[in-house]
Amino acid sequence: MNAPFSWIRPEPWGIHIVPADVWVDPARAVPRALVTHGHADHARGGHGETIATPATLAIMKLRYATSAGAQAAQYGEEVALGGGVTATLLPAGHVLGSAQILLEHAGERVIITGDYKRAPDPTCAPFAVTPCDIFITEATFGLPVFTHPPIAEEIGKLLAARAANPDSAILVGAYALGKAQRVIAELRAAGHHDTIWLHGGQEKMCRLYEEHGVALGDLKLVSDAGKADLAGAIVIAPPAALNDRWSRRLPNPITAMASGWMRVRGRARQRGVELPLVISDHADWNELTQTIAEVNPAETWITHGREEALLRWCELSQRRARALALVGYEDEDD
Amino acid sequence: MEEFAALLDALVYTTSRDRKLALIAEYLRAAPDPCRGWAMAALTESLDFSGVKSSTVKALMMERVDPLLWQLSRDFVGDTAETASLLWPEPETQAPQPPLTLSEVVERLSALTRASTPKELPALLDRLDVKGRFALIKLATGGMRIGVSARLAKVGFAQAFGVNVEEVEEYWHALQPPYAELFDWATGGPAPDLAGKARFRPFMLAHPLEDGEVDLQDYAAEWKWDGIRVQLVRAGEETRVYSRSGDDISATFPELLTQLPFDAVLDGELLVRGSAQGGEAGGAASFNALQQRLGRKTVSAKMLREYPAFVRLYDVLLAEGRDWRESPWELRRATLESLMERLPASHFDLSQIVEAEDFAHLAAIRETARDEAIEGLMLKRRMSPYVAGRKAALWFKWKRDPLLVDCVLMYAQRGSGKRSSFYSDYTFGCWSGEPEAGGELLPVGKAYSGFTDAELKQLDRHVRQHTIARFGPVREVERRLVFEVAFDSVHSSKRHKSGLAMRFPRIHRIRWDKPAHEADRIESLRGLIRD
Numbered sequence: 032m033n034a035p036f037s038w039i040r041p042e043p044w045g046i047h048i049v050p051a052d053v054w055v056d057p058a059r060a061v062p063r064a065l066v067t068h069g070h071a072d073h074a075r076g077g078h079g080e081t082i083a084t085p086a087t088l089a090i091m092k093l094r095y096a097t098s099a100g101a102q103a104a105q106y107g108e109e110v111a112l113g114g115g116v117t118a119t120l121l122p123a124g125h126v127l128g129s130a131q132i133l134l135e136h137a138g139e140r141v142i143i144t145g146d147y148k149r150a151p152d153p154t155c156a157p158f159a160v161t162p163c164d165i166f167i168t169e170a171t172f173g174l175p176v177f178t179h180p181p182i183a184e185e186i187g188k189l190l191a192a193r194a195a196n197p198d199s200a201i202l203v204g205a206y207a208l209g210k211a212q213r214v215i216a217e218l219r220a221a222g223h224h225d226t227i228w229l230h231g232g233q234e235k236m237c238r239l240y241e242e243h244g245v246a247l248g249d250l251k252l253v254s255d256a257g258k259a260d261l262a263g264a265i266v267i268a269p270p271a272a273l274n275d276r277w278s279r280r281l282p283n284p285i286t287a288m289a290s291g292w293m294r295v296r297g298r299a300r301q302r303g304v305e306l307p308l309v310i311s312d313h314a315d316w317n318e319l320t321q322t323i324a325e326v327n328p329a330e331t332w333i334t335h336g337r338e339e340a341l342l343r344w345c346e347l348s349q350r351r352a353r354a355l356a357l358v359g360y361e362d363e364d365d
Numbered sequence: 366m367e368e369f370a371a372l373l374d375a376l377v378y379t380t381s382r383d384r385k386l387a388l389i390a391e392y393l394r395a396a397p398d399p400c401r402g403w404a405m406a407a408l409t410e411s412l413d414f415s416g417v418k419s420s421t422v423k424a425l426m427m428e429r430v431d432p433l434l435w436q437l438s439r440d441f442v443g444d445t446a447e448t449a450s451l452l453w454p455e456p457e458t459q460a461p462q463p464p465l466t467l468s469e470v471v472e473r474l475s476a477l478t479r480a481s482t483p484k485e486l487p488a489l490l491d492r493l494d495v496k497g498r499f500a501l502i503k504l505a506t507g508g509m510r511i512g513v514s515a516r517l518a519k520v521g522f523a524q525a526f527g528v529n530v531e532e533v534e535e536y537w538h539a540l541q542p543p544y545a546e547l548f549d550w551a552t553g554g555p556a557p558d559l560a561g562k563a564r565f566r567p568f569m570l571a572h573p574l575e576d577g578e579v580d581l582q583d584y585a586a587e588w589k590w591d592g593i594r595v596q597l598v599r600a601g602e603e604t605r606v607y608s609r610s611g612d613d614i615s616a617t618f619p620e621l622l623t624q625l626p627f628d629a630v631l632d633g634e635l636l637v638r639g640s641a642q643g644g645e646a647g648g649a650a651s652f653n654a655l656q657q658r659l660g661r662k663t664v665s666a667k668m669l670r671e672y673p674a675f676v677r678l679y680d681v682l683l684a685e686g687r688d689w690r691e692s693p694w695e696l697r698r699a700t701l702e703s704l705m706e707r708l709p710a711s712h713f714d715l716s717q718i719v720e721a722e723d724f725a726h727l728a729a730i731r732e733t734a735r736d737e738a739i740e741g742l743m744l745k746r747r748m749s750p751y752v753a754g755r756k757a758a759l760w761f762k763w764k765r766d767p768l769l770v771d772c773v774l775m776y777a778q779r780g781s782g783k784r785s786s787f788y789s790d791y792t793f794g795c796w797s798g799e800p801e802a803g804g805e806l807l808p809v810g811k812a813y814s815g816f817t818d819a820e821l822k823q824l825d826r827h828v829r830q831h832t833i834a835r836f837g838p839v840r841e842v843e844r845r846l847v848f849e850v851a852f853d854s855v856h857s858s859k860r861h862k863s864g865l866a867m868r869f870p871r872i873h874r875i876r877w878d879k880p881a882h883e884a885d886r887i888e889s890l891r892g893l894i895r896d
Contacts, residue, residue: 176451
């Protein structure tokens with residue numbers, strides 16, 4: 032345990048904090064887990080003990096119907112993990128409750144970002160830049176073609192499409208945790224106060240957000256709507272429902288999708304998206320590189336996503352970096 | 366340029382034909398001249414800037430982006446123009462300049478040379494945003510691939526100005542970008558002066574004869590030959606061959622350009638010499654042989670020798686200094702017959718009238734059509750003028766009854782537009798041998814029509830319940846559902862593993878009752894080839 036940073040070990044199914052025997056976002060059930068945020072590929076069920084923010088634990092309870100072994104840690108609260116390791120959860124700006132994890136052991140500081148973004152988001156606390164020795168970053172949008180425009184522009188496109196097509200329902204595909212609520216909150220901020228209609232799969236998470244103080248305005252279920260209600264309406268559904276039988280009930284639907292992948296035409300066309308909205312809860316290329324520069328760690332480890340390009344950027348800007356081969360993180364659902 | 370870029374962007378994502386038309390029409394009404402004319406040229410792929418290639422764009426990017434980052438990005442995006450538009454570094458500071466117009470862009474692209482491109486193209490890219498850069502590079506390198514055909518653009522034009530699309534077609538092919546005379550006419554000005562140009566006239570088309578009969582007192586019958594419909598036009602020194610869509614295919618059939626000895630506009634079927642249609646002497650080969658000649662920009666001497674083309678004439682639109690289109694078919698036919706002796710028999714013959722005592726007799730004659738690889742019969746009202754498009758009850762096509770074969774559903778693909786949530790495109794196969802003795806199903810065709818909306822729902826449910834694998838939008842299904850597939854003919858093809866290709870396959874009946882192993886064998890399908 033004396034070699035620098037030998038206490039933290041990347042394994043294929045997660046990052047292992049050896050002296051405390053705690054795993055970060057493990058892809059399989061473990062006795063003790065630290066969970067960065069509530070997306071299913073990071074927050075798996077069945078751990079003996081789960082340390083996470085209260086909001087993340089609430090999301091996990093909603094999903095797995097149990098809170099056995101839940102141990103809440105507030106942002107900024109130092110938690111002793113054992114074996115001389117402490118953990119502090121810091122806001123990551125990804126979704127409600129999302130956290131970076133600062134680990135400290137014998138004067139060495141490691142940050143695991145989980146998923147994060149730097150763009151403002153009314154539904155969660157902003158990313159906190161925190162100095163460290165090793166910065167373990169995600170790289171979902173780790174290609175220079177990915178730049179996410181300001182969200183107001185994309186919300187403007189959505190509202191313009193609605194205004195131009197009063198006989199159509201605008202069907203917006205948005206991931207049920209985070210993206211849906213952010214799109215709704217930004218629509219409200221842009222002055223859209225009409226009822227927003229939800230696919231049944233979106234309802235519970237929206238209620239959870241509201242219980243955590245994120246106001247989303249008037250929401251109703253599509254299953255309770257008459258067809259006349261939906262002309263000129265904005266409807267939010269999980270991406271999987273976009274081209275499925277479910278959408279047949281909508282009047283002349285225009286299919287939109289809120290995702291960072293919409294930056295690339297082929298990705299939008301593959302999914303039959305007519306109105307691509309480049310809205311992502313992940314850092315884009317500029318945010319990734321800017322964050323590495325600001326945190327300015329001695330070493331950067333790159334986890335899931337397009338590691339190769341970010342690794343190349345680190346090389347070109349003369350930063351020490353390595354790619355970790357972690358399994359089980361999905362990047363399709365942004 | 367901003368408006369044109371926004372139009373391209375919107376068209377890329379729009380699947381509905383009506384919405385595409387509305388977008389094009391809206392743009393054409395709002396955009397100024399000559400920009401909108403250049404936009405029409407771009408949408409119909411009538412522009413060609415030889416100075417800029419995809420490799421030119423890549424070379425510019427290599428000077429600005431790390432090669433590995435470019436490569437990784439290009440691999441992900443899958444399109445050079447799009448990748449470059451996304452990665453082009455925005456200039457740090459820039460003296461304010463008026464926004465580029467499409468016509469300025471076209472002007473500057475036309476002036477590019479290989480030497481000036483590396484300096485001039487970046488200067489243009491620097492003045493555009495990401496959508497604008499995409500539009501510029503697509504424009505410069507050609508090949509829009511945005512799901513808009515030339516015809517759709519013209520229908521959009523007609524819709525924009527409330528003019529007849531057939532008239533647009535009539536002028537279109539005689540005019541050059543940016544089509545100033547066309548816009549002038551469409552917005553209330555005089556019709557373009559097209560005297561002395563070998564221009565296209567829209568074809569007269571036929572409705573299918575669904576049920577019922579026609580009286581042969583009023584209608585004449587002709588064979589419907591299995592080639593491609595063409596219009597041969599000579600005006601002064603110029604002779605051109607146009608396809609049914611109005612595309613100029615003169616370069617594909619150069620042997621015809623020297624054969625029309627007088628000014629005329631003639632309508633006929635382009636065929637290549639052979640014996641499959643119309644007998645041994647002076648006959649025509651099957652459509653499969655003609656296909657060897659289609660789509661070529663240059664033609665080798667060998668091609669000309671092995672597949673010599675000729676035109677079997679149906680009708681005359683202009684000749685002897687007169688426009689015959691208002692005249693009844695009978696008179697036009699007589700005129701055409703009188704022209705024949707002045708046309709070289711090597712390259713022209715006359716589509717013969719099929720004589721029959723009555724409709725029942727004609728039906729009996731039609732039954733023999735298959736053996737001669739003829740598509741069926743045309744029924745033309747003797748008093749019909751030659752009018753653009755399909756007009757009720759003037760001309761009918763009476764296709765021979767289709768061939769039928771029982772196939773097994775193998776793959777289904779989601780449709781687009783209205784059918785985007787339905788598995789509506791079906792690939793089906795026939796058995797390579799006895800299923801019990803190890804015969805396997807090989808795909809023989811694909812169809813997406815011939816069923817009702819109610820049947821589509823049933824088929825969609827069947828596909829979802831019997832999926833065994835998924836490949837993107839395609840599902841592989843259990844081999845259990847039999848389709849009775851109707852098709853017009855079958856040909857040998859190297860493109861498919863079964864060695865066969867069907868023409869116009871469609872679902873004739875869904876045989877929910879028939880077990881898959883009773884579907885047809887490849888051999889029986891092969892027996893229907895008449896190449």
